[in-house]
């Protein structure tokens with residue numbers, strides 16, 4: 001067995017090296033405290049492997065993303081989102097029969113309990129859809145407490161959640177507009193079903209443009225998993241305490257909402273709109289992002305792992321050109337985005353820090369073209385991420401993972417003498 005040696009003062013710790021099939025290898029530091037009296041300190045866990053996983057592989061230097069060994073480009077070109085969801089949850093591409101069965105489960109479990117509809121009316125009119133989504137997903141446990149009962153293959157459990165989240169998202173949009181909800185239809189594919197629930201109304205059926213449906217399906221594939229990011233770690237953290245699937249996914253939704261993470265797609269559109277409304281001062285934005293006097297960042301740029309062009313952003317940019325041409329939409333925000341990218345990629349600050357467009361840079365423009373409101377952009381991301389989160393929850397739950405319990409470096413006061421309130 002290979003070991004890595006850490007020498008600290010008089011103490012030496014030989015720590016086992018953990019190997020991988022590809023990418024980073026690691027040092028198992030679990031005995032470091034016992035052997036050398038040390039813990040590791042890694043701000044943001046940026047250099048810490050929190051698990052051994054066989055779901056997704058990312059090589060940030062080379063711009064590689066693979067689900068279960070399959071390249072993202074191949075999956076986007078050749079698969080539907082439902083097949084990719086199956087792949088992530090089961091670790092293998094489905095046969096025709098398997099995907100048909102999975103699709104049937106998605107249809108069968110697409111409704112939400114009618115009583116859950118009352119919840120929507122309890123939220124104030126301008127509630128953020130991510131707040132509604134996280135609350136509704138946790139609430140699912142109250143309605144479906146026996147989530148995994150009678151499901152040895154985990155198929156129904158996964159399908160139920162993937163399907164219901166889509167329905168919840170569409171219903172929350174309808175409720176926010178004061179319109180009647182549109183129920184799911186078994187004759188439509190996953191992506192078309194969502195768009196129909198969002199944009200159809202009893203007086204005007206929605207015209208399902210096949211390019212638009214295909215674009216949405218491909219976007220969902222791009223979002224489907226991204227190994228141990230902030231929201232997935234939240235899912236795994238809850239799972240490690242044997243938290244139920246709904247609670248874990250709800251935690252993931254809350255983490256994804258943050259503007260440095262999935263919430264960046266909303267922030268990107270708001271930033272582009274601001275540039276547009278204020279007369280297109282791209283240089284000012286770039287300068288502001290470089291400045292150390294404020295906390296502003298160029299949203300949709302930079303990534304903790306990718307130090308080259310995010311492969312998802314490359315595909316999203318291509319999809320953007322195709323969809324906007326097909327729909328004959330001339331979105332000034334796309335022109336601004338492309339110009340912003342050009343300026344930033346030539347700027348020494350962005351070059352030296354290896355900051356490239358990430359997945360959120362172009363996806364917001366695509367969702368805008370589909371008619372999705374800005375505050376729902378991160379919800380679209382969450383719908384796509386469901387299969388990945390479910391697979392990560394399953395892997396954590398089935399692999400005897402220890403409960404997440406990190407250590408800290410305490411920097412507060414040492415013991416102090418207690419002072420009664422009248423003497424303070």
Ligand code: ACO
Pocket residue numbers: 259260261262264289290296297298299300301302303304305353355358359360
């Ligand atoms: N604009 C300006 N400066 C940036 C940006 C940016 N978008 N991203 C990183 N930097 C700078 C940082 O200020 C830092 O500078 P310093 O070395 O002088 O301190 C340096 O680049 C490294 O940045 P960190 O935040 O330390 O590195 P990290 O790689 O962990 O950050 C993150 C990743 C959070 C995504 C960051 O790039 C960012 O804030 N981007 C904007 C928000 C965004 O688009 N998030 C979506 C990411 S994709 C996703 O989560 C789905």
